[in-house]
Amino acid sequence: MKPLVRVLMVTDDWPGGAVNGGFLRWTDQASADATGRQSRQFHLGEFVKVLESTVWSGFDVEITKAHRTPGGSTGAPAQIAADRGADVVNFRFGQAFTVNGQSRNLSDYDMVLLFAIEAGDPLSSLAGEAEAIAQFMEGGGGFFATGDHSNLGAPLCGLIPRVRSMRRWWSGTGPGGEPAAPSPVGAGRHDTTQPGPDGITNFEDQSDEVAQPIVPALYAAGLSSKQGYIARKYLPHPLLCSPQGMVKFLPDHMHEGWCEVPGKLDGTFNLGGNTLREYPDYTPASPPPGFTPKALAPEIVATGHVRLNTTSPALDTGAHTGGTAPTNEMTFGVIGAWDGHRVSKGRVVVDSTWHHFFNINLTGDRFLENDSLGPQHEQKRHGFYVPDGSGGRVACDEYKMIQWYFRNIVYWLIPAKRHKNIFWSTLLEVIRTPRLSEELGAMVDLKNIKALRLDHVLYFAQLAEDYLAQARGACATYTIRVILYKPIIPWWEWIQEIADVWDPIEKALPRSRFKDLRKDLVSGALGIGPQPELLGKVALGAAVLAAAVARGRDGGQVEAERVAEAAASALPEVTAHFAGLLGEELKNAVASSKRLLETSMQVREFERSSEAT
Secondary structure, three states: OOOEEEEEEEEEEEOOOOEEOEOOOHHHOOHHHHOOOOOOOOEOHHHHHHHHOOOOOOOEEEEEEEEEOOOOOOOOHHHHHHHHOOOEOOOOOOOOEEEOOEEEOHHHOOEEEEEOOOEOOOOHHHHHHHHHHHHHHHOOOEEEEEOOOOOEOHHHHOOOOOHHHHEOOEOOOOOOOOOEOOOOOOOOOEOOOOOOOOOOOOHHHHHOOOOEEOEEOOEEEEEEEEOOEEEEEEEOOHHHEEOOEEOOEEOOOOOEOOEOOOOOOOOEEEEOOEEEEOOOEEOOOOOOOOOOOEEOOOEEEEEEEEOOOOOEOOOOOOOOOOEOOOOOOEEEEEEEEEOHHHHOOOOEEEEOOHHHOOHHHHOOOHHHOOOOOOHHHHHHHOOOEEEOOOOOEEEOHHHHHHHHHHHHHHHHHOOHHHHHHHHHHHHHHHHOOHHHHOOOOOOOOHHHHOOOOHHHHHHHHHHHHHHHHHHOOOHHHHHHHHHHHHHHOOOHHHHHHHHOOOOOHHHHOOHHHHHHHHHHHHHHHHOOOOOOHHHHHHHHHHHHHHHHHHHHHOOOOOOHHHHHHHHHHHHHHHHHHHHHHHHHHHHHHHHHHHHHHHHHHHHHHHHHHHHHO
16 A cells, blocks of 8 residues: 555635635536636636646545635535535644544644635734644644735735745735735736737736746756767756656746745744744755854745736726736746755745636636637636647646646655655555566565676666656656665765755855766766766665565565565665675776776877877
């Protein structure tokens, strides 16, 4: 049985019933209700569908949908739950709740995804809930939060440690000097709406198939050789990796919020009577003499862009208020991330707007159904779903990429303490693939494994990398390397530049520390020396074989925790064996390199003597 990852998804309403948050699909709603008081335009139904239909690598997902129903809401709890598609209503962080007859607490979940709609500056009356969330994060729980322009979502989110400073939440400058969030109107709004096929930008273009382009941050991931030239390899943040490549799009909207790295990282918060640092110091595994620890800062992993003089007037002015003031040109953070695992905390992700996830931005604008608009506006009723040529509709290519961002939020926020079991569960999936299942069927003990050659283990490693790339994208292999290599490679800091490409250690340590590795990377990329990446491939191939042994000993009926323990116990011996074989090959390579060096020197002397003659 796969490990189970529990996701708590939370939303609320705009007080007064102007907007209802929920979890149902707008496309399923009756026409009479779709544009009424119970409209699902701001529901998360499409987003939930994407997550629930995903085949996850190494685990299964259980989603609990909780609604922070405002006090004074009309209707019985059962009716509110039905209208919102919620499993839990009147939800409050820090209080127990019931799901399918079972009592649950926040600590029963691996992560929280909070889509806060309620408007207003941070409310001190919600400090108790913010403290409960802080306790969850300090214990390793992952947390995602987003709002929109101005102070939408701020009453609670503006109090949560790290969330409060990784994104702007205040309608004006806050009491502690917090910067104001962007306004929904005027030239300074974050209007990312892209023009439709007609070249004109309207508010409702947020609901067509044209996504906004974003610029992901890039991280160095070693070297490669392309057409004889040395080239740097780069990866985006794991949030923006996909089997189709880098995620370069998000849904567009006329007034987004703003993610940022706070100007000061020395903020504190109180928890259980103790004062804790918002951004604790991060120290590398083997710091050089005199190294000074620094606060682990969040990162902007992607930026959006507002085009100069963008206007986005509404087509349906009865349903929407567009933007008529020409915009200033600007670049701003659309996704922010903090890797709390490096300091034994939970990870945090913030997004510039919940419109990247709401039905109205993904599946079309149903307010246009009764409007007499030209055919150039038809796609605005269907969002990212375009004609398939057979009378149906399918997700466009840009939306397929965006869906990977949705999935990666879950992958990345899984607590560090869950990684080991999920890693081995993923490898069990790898060895069940047709190409590996038959070949590994006889690997039930270490004697069989030690009869294999080095090229066998490298072959198994390559198949595992191919599977991971097809299942999750290029980042998945690097992510697993971090989990796998640190415990079994004693000189981790030497190889981590090409294994843990997102670790800020390279930014913190002097470049001279990696001088020898850089030389090895160059010679390996040119094909005239060993490739440092080979050690990583040996470790991954050894892990595949260790998982095969654990599975074989239990007849293939293995619980994740049991296979993790069995495989982990076998891994050091398997790795040591194949590392020894790699060492022998490297000795042969040294002798070969020496002969090649002697030959090249003889050629050089011959050419020099010829020139002299």
